[in-house]
Amino acid sequence: MTDATLSPDGAKAPEKTSAQPRSLYATDELTKKRNASEKRFQAYGIAAIGAGLFFLVVLAYSIISEGIPAFTRTVLTVEFTVTQEQFDDAESQLFKTRAYEVVFTEAMSTQFQQKNIQVPFDVAAIERIVGKPGSTIREFYRANPDQLGQPVAFELAASSRVDGYMNGRLTRDNITDSRFLQKSDLDLVDVLVESGIIQTVFNWPFITGADSGVDNPGGAGIGASVVGSFFMMLVVLFLSLPIGVAASIYLEEFAPQNKFTDLIEVNISNLAAVPSIVFGILGLAVFIQFMHLPQSAPIVGGLVLTLMTLPTIIISTRASLKAVPPSIRDAALGVGASKMQAVFHHVLPLAMPGILTGTIIGLAQALGETAPLLLIGMVGFVARGYPDGFVSGFMDPNSAMPAQIYTWAARSDFAFYEKAWGGIIVLLIFLLSMNILAIILRRRFERRW
Amino acid sequence: MNDMPKIEQATDMTDSKISANKVQVYYGDTHAIKDVDIEIQPRSVTAFIGPSGCGKSTFLRTINRMNDTLDICRVKGSIQIDGEDIYDPKVDPVQLRAKVGMVFQKPNPFPKSIYDNVAYGPRIHGLARNRAELDDIVASSLQKAGLWEEAKDRLDEPGTGMSGGQQQRLCIARAIAVSPEVILMDEPCSALDPIATAKVEELIDELRENYTIVIVTHSMQQAARVSQRTAFFHLGILVEEGPTQDIFTNPVDKRTQDYITGRFG
Ligand SMILES: Nc1ncnc2c1ncn2[C@@H]1O[C@H](COP(=O)(O)OP(=O)(O)OP(=O)(O)O)[C@@H](O)[C@H]1O
Ligand SMILES: [Mg+2]
Numbered sequence: 001m002t003d004a005t006l007s008p009d010g011a012k013a014p015e016k017t018s019a020q021p022r023s024l025y026a027t028d029e030l031t032k033k034r035n036a037s038e039k040r041f042q043a044y045g046i047a048a049i050g051a052g053l054f055f056l057v058v059l060a061y062s063i064i065s066e067g068i069p070a071f072t073r074t075v076l077t078v079e080f081t082v083t084q085e086q087f088d089d090a091e092s093q094l095f096k097t098r099a100y101e102v103v104f105t106e107a108m109s110t111q112f113q114q115k116n117i118q119v120p121f122d123v124a125a126i127e128r129i130v131g132k133p134g135s136t137i138r139e140f141y142r143a144n145p146d147q148l149g150q151p152v153a154f155e156l157a158a159s160s161r162v163d164g165y166m167n168g169r170l171t172r173d174n175i176t177d178s179r180f181l182q183k184s185d186l187d188l189v190d191v192l193v194e195s196g197i198i199q200t201v202f203n204w205p206f207i208t209g210a211d212s213g214v215d216n217p218g219g220a221g222i223g224a225s226v227v228g229s230f231f232m233m234l235v236v237l238f239l240s241l242p243i244g245v246a247a248s249i250y251l252e253e254f255a256p257q258n259k260f261t262d263l264i265e266v267n268i269s270n271l272a273a274v275p276s277i278v279f280g281i282l283g284l285a286v287f288i289q290f291m292h293l294p295q296s297a298p299i300v301g302g303l304v305l306t307l308m309t310l311p312t313i314i315i316s317t318r319a320s321l322k323a324v325p326p327s328i329r330d331a332a333l334g335v336g337a338s339k340m341q342a343v344f345h346h347v348l349p350l351a352m353p354g355i356l357t358g359t360i361i362g363l364a365q366a367l368g369e370t371a372p373l374l375l376i377g378m379v380g381f382v383a384r385g386y387p388d389g390f391v392s393g394f395m396d397p398n399s400a401m402p403a404q405i406y407t408w409a410a411r412s413d414f415a416f417y418e419k420a421w422g423g424i425i426v427l428l429i430f431l432l433s434m435n436i437l438a439i440i441l442r443r444r445f446e447r448r449w
Numbered sequence: 450m451n452d453m454p455k456i457e458q459a460t461d462m463t464d465s466k467i468s469a470n471k472v473q474v475y476y477g478d479t480h481a482i483k484d485v486d487i488e489i490q491p492r493s494v495t496a497f498i499g500p501s502g503c504g505k506s507t508f509l510r511t512i513n514r515m516n517d518t519l520d521i522c523r524v525k526g527s528i529q530i531d532g533e534d535i536y537d538p539k540v541d542p543v544q545l546r547a548k549v550g551m552v553f554q555k556p557n558p559f560p561k562s563i564y565d566n567v568a569y570g571p572r573i574h575g576l577a578r579n580r581a582e583l584d585d586i587v588a589s590s591l592q593k594a595g596l597w598e599e600a601k602d603r604l605d606e607p608g609t610g611m612s613g614g615q616q617q618r619l620c621i622a623r624a625i626a627v628s629p630e631v632i633l634m635d636e637p638c639s640a641l642d643p644i645a646t647a648k649v650e651e652l653i654d655e656l657r658e659n660y661t662i663v664i665v666t667h668s669m670q671q672a673a674r675v676s677q678r679t680a681f682f683h684l685g686i687l688v689e690e691g692p693t694q695d696i697f698t699n700p701v702d703k704r705t706q707d708y709i710t711g712r713f714g
Contacts (some may be wrong), residue, residue: 257520331620333518335570336547337629345569346559391494 035410037130052093063424063426069167070422073203073218074158076192077128080107081151087141099133115195119187128181129189129198131159131218157218160415162189166200169414204420211404217415220408222423228298228378228398229367229430235302235394236366241359243306243314251314252321253343257261279308280372288376296377298399304376305366312365316358320351353442360438370402390408401427457498464540466491466521466631466661472526474507474516474685475601481507485526485687487680492664494653494658496693499682500708509633512663513549530631547574550624554636556616558608558623563600566619569592570627582628586626594622595652614645621652626662632656634664638671650675669709673697681705 018142027035064084082103092101105126112121133156141148161181164170170181177183192198209221216416255261287293293300324347348355373379378399399407400425408420458507465488474482482504488496507516514535516522527534535545547570558566567587570576577583586602591597596618600611608619617637623660634653638646653662653675667674672679673693680690681704689696689705700706 166579171564247642325557327553327555328559329518330515330551330553331557331559331623332569333515333546334513334553335573336543336545337569337573338543341573345573350560 010199040271063421066418067421067423067425069169070206070418071203071427072167072200073206074163074166074198074200075155076158076197077153077155077199078108078197079153080104080111080113082137082141082148084148087145087148090138097138100137101127101134104130104137117188117191117195119191121185121188125182128179128185129158129162129192131157131216133157136271155201160217160413163200163289164415165189166193166198169418170210206419207426208340211252211399211407214304217411217413217419220416220419222401222404222426225399225401225404225423226239226426226430227299229400231398232296232302232305232400233363233367235299236305236363237359239302239306240309240313240362242361244310244362245355246315247310248297248314248317248321249348251342252318252377253339268311268314269334272315273373276308276369277371277375279304280375282307283372284375294395294397296399297395298378298398298400299394301373301378301400302381302394304372305369306370308369309362309366312362313355313359316361317351317355320354321347321359349445352433353445356441356445357438360434361440364434367430367434368402368427370406373400373403374406379407401430452600455633462691463625464491465489466530467663468529469508469511470527470529472508472511472524472528474504474511475508475523475525476519477521482511482683483683487690489661489663490678491661492657492659493677494664494675496676496679497663497665497682498667498669498672498708499688500655501667503682504662504685506635506683509635509663509665512529512633513546513551515546515551517542547627549631549633550627550629552617552620552632552634552637553626554639556613556620556640558611558616558619560607560609561590562605563608563611563619564604567622567626570623574627576627590626591621593625593656594618595648595655596622610644614641614648617641617645617649621649621656625656629660631663635663636665636667639667646671669697681708683708 035427050429082100086103090103093099105123108126108130109121109123133154136156137154140152140154157165159180161175163169165175165181165186170185171181175186177182189198193228198237205219206221208222208223209219210224211221212219251261251265284298287300287303288295293303328346332346333339337345351447377397405420405423405427408416408423411417467487467489469485469487472482472485473480485508497509499505510516511524511528512530516524521604524536528536530549531546533540543639557679559569561569564587567590568583570581571586588597588601591600596615600619608616611619617640621632621637637653638649641649650671653664656662657677664672664676676693678691679693681688681696681697681700681702683704689700689702691701696705697709700709
């Protein structure tokens, strides 16, 4: 009816209806137009979702294909013997690890000859294939002197070029001869792969290890920075959840509506939009330069990220408190509950799923934040002596996952670039599990009314 | 401003449960209730009628200070219950609301079990010393609300899973459980079908023996069926108050007459 009166001949419409009934089978012009625009809108929607999915698939594919090599590593499994004399001799030299390497490469070259390896090779080639095994070997024998004189099976990391050759980053076509690797070495590598000496194994050190120096991409791991991120998230959770929820409950349920609370409200919304680097420089000035908290420590990172997360948590908590029907508050007040009882017994439980979701989203945001960490020095950090005595607490210097990824991506060796992608996969796995946790909590706490 | 017959008021003065004197309610700049004087009798049902927006709910909510929860709402004048001014600074609204219960227009059970719905009030007021006493209070409240037969086998099920009429009686049981002296009801049947309405009306009639009941209703028939006295509000003014019989058969004011005969609204 409304349509009829809105049409130009609306005035005449009532007469027409009384004269002859309109058929429902014939679709009129306006309805046709309306249906067409509805269809068009649905098509836009489907196209938008399709485009979104496409980008998601491209992104996921490129992350996984670039990052997977970081999870594998190339090792040489060899067995050889260091005698007591060789040990004493090496320990007496100036460059001790170098001395072990000499012993090792010589032993290998005799081993390979015995194994009837036909490809021509020299000691230098073995050196180029194995990274720098000296310190590994030395540490082993210093810890287990009783093993001297009998054969020991070693699993030694191959050099980063060989690793690149194994995972397809380097090929015979794009390799250039250098002091790191020569084309002719690849023949030896191929033979060693065939005889099972060179193997590709899962890279546990990447998951559990700490960052290494720029010259040793093979040894770099993300484990230490995962621990760093974990400590920071603990700080963020235990500060921002209680403070944020208390602030929102007060603002939403108790605070009087006046200019002052309006001002606070506007400022909270503005804070949510402040670039994170601003929080970073604030943390540098207040926590490190003024309060003299240790640089690069998870506690400082956690404090800075707490400042950043608070507005997110406050906004989402207030939204979920607002979404609780006022009739529930009335019901509680009506039987003589105090305001606080009404809030804590009835409103808060109903708002819980929303609060938890908001908190976890805030935490996830904080977990992926890099810029403020650059300013407080949680970046470019190389752990020595990990895991003993390192990254053990809130006060020890450490890195965080995104900062670690940034560090790796900025290094020149291509192997680090791979590590960066691998780090992103680890970070995404954490974010994904946090989101799943949010969904599970939401399901558990959700109650209908 | 008050057109209420003065003779009525004088005779009731002595034993009234609630007495309001020159009550004004403002929402910000809106003057929603103007100069209302009324005496409400104990152990009886008083109905508030009047066109939409005339201030029935507003006035009802001043009786248990539910309006305190609205920042913009201000109340002036005095309302006394048993001779005590409920707006006195010494009065804690929480205690007042335990004495003056409320049932709302839309059934609003807590999203908890039927048992917990009824037990919530007694729990927070410490009315039961142990579980057995609490069980007794829940059972007797449900019985008084006429819901016991339907609810006794499903006390652990959510109150929100009941029918609308059952939910409203559950809300009445919840209000009764804290042993109030006055029960305020704001259009308690407006969301119910005729059969559920009849049950609630029957219940109100029974409750009259022990409680002072004030009910807001849009149904003239309902006011006539359940109430002993009726008050007619119009544009924030209490136009006329008296025995229900008289208001419906022999109204003094022209506006009351127009309203009950359906000539405006
Ligand atoms: N929260 C509020 N804020 C501002 N004004 C309000 C508020 N509640 C009610 N009012 C105003 O007060 C006046 C009385 O409202 P009230 O709800 O008491 O009417 P009512 O008689 O209960 O109407 P109905 O029969 O439709 O429920 C109305 O003019 C209304 O606009
Ligand atoms: Mg109303």
